[in-house]
Amino acid sequence: MKSNIDLLLVIAKLGAIDQKVSLTTTDISKKSGFSQQTASRKLISLAKHGLIERYPNNRGVEVELTHKGKGHLKQKYFQLKKLLEKKKLVIKAVVSTGLGEGKYYIRKKDYYKQFIEKLKIKPFAGTLNLEVDNDSIAKIKSVPKIIVNGFKDQNRSFGNIDCYRCTLKNTLSYIIFPERSSHPSDIIEVISEVNFRQKFGFKDNQVAEIYL
Amino acid sequence: MKSNIDLLLVIAKLGAIDQKVSLTTTDISKKSGFSQQTASRKLISLAKHGLIERYPNNRGVEVELTHKGKGHLKQKYFQLKKLLEKKKLVIKAVVSTGLGEGKYYIRKKDYYKQFIEKLKIKPFAGTLNLEVDNDSIAKIKSVPKIIVNGFKDQNRSFGNIDCYRCTLKNTLSYIIFPERSSHPSDIIEVISEVNFRQKFGFKDNQVAEIYL
DNA sequence: ATTACTAGAACACGAGTAA
């Protein structure tokens, strides 16, 4: 989809960011500079991509940004913030116990080889799980993504892993999002060459700062 | 021009925001997802619109964002900031003595009528001049613009005036940009129903906060 | 009043390739 972030921003500014708002496609066309027809078509497209919820009726359209739509705006915001304020984004995260999924993935040779090649680290065979607030995900996704490709072994297929470079305790690390993760969306996994729990004495519920 | 702000952001992230950077259109195409040809064409277009400076040579392109290009990014940034952080933008401004241009404009009946209709104020027949830093202009331009139309009288023609709603000393006010102003770009003019110098004792060099 | 379909025009895209 062609990034219709400009139209999303127009709709958000009309108030649809945290509540349903009654608009007309003509309102939107005036604010956006598109024709009424194009506003209508784009609205349908945004809804199809899950960025807004849309309830047309015979007096206009009720519109509200979805969580995902708001996420897109936040992502753009954090990109600009990092760029223009010239300082790193920081995430406050809480150490937690995960499912051990990451550990399983890291040990797969096809992934491991790519971690070394693409991420330039020889990862410790375990991950640190952290709980973050919702804006954090948008912050993470605002920095360049490195994709570690999936593969198939004789038993099953493995999906891509999206990796985002960061530092934790001044240590080069990566936040990893396996394509088909069963993690709740506010838990992230971090890999690096070190065992954070051992080297830095990390315990559950302890707060850590991640720099992007 | 179709807002190529996404490509501008890509270029800025490649380092072209406060210095010239040697790039190739292939670099840009990889980072942006467009083809090399499209990256080249868009670069030419950005330069034509004054958003970047571009020096192609036989080993690539040297690129740097112009002041205007950087302003576009800042504008988008402040739009998102205001929206997502749900608080007003604030500008620190220094009271200064202007040219008396604004006073002359306000008294023109065709403008005055529009001020009443479109801005819902009966402006005091004078303006407050303030000196602001450069980011402030981007902040101002990130909020909705109200256009007061120009006109012709028997002697000369008058251009449009761009008006931006704000509050100063809790007073509904508007920052006005006459289309053909001889103001330096870091001086703004504010109109409202009150005489700020009289009512609030404003003196030159005093700092004032403007909320957008 | 609305939304949104159809149709044709305008525009943007990238493959091929010249310079």
Place this chain on the structure above:
DNA sequence: TTTACTCGTGTTCTAGTAA
């Protein structure tokens, strides 16, 4: 190697209107 032109194709636009 570059940049960037031409040109064929596909996408996106808006005017006219149906519902």
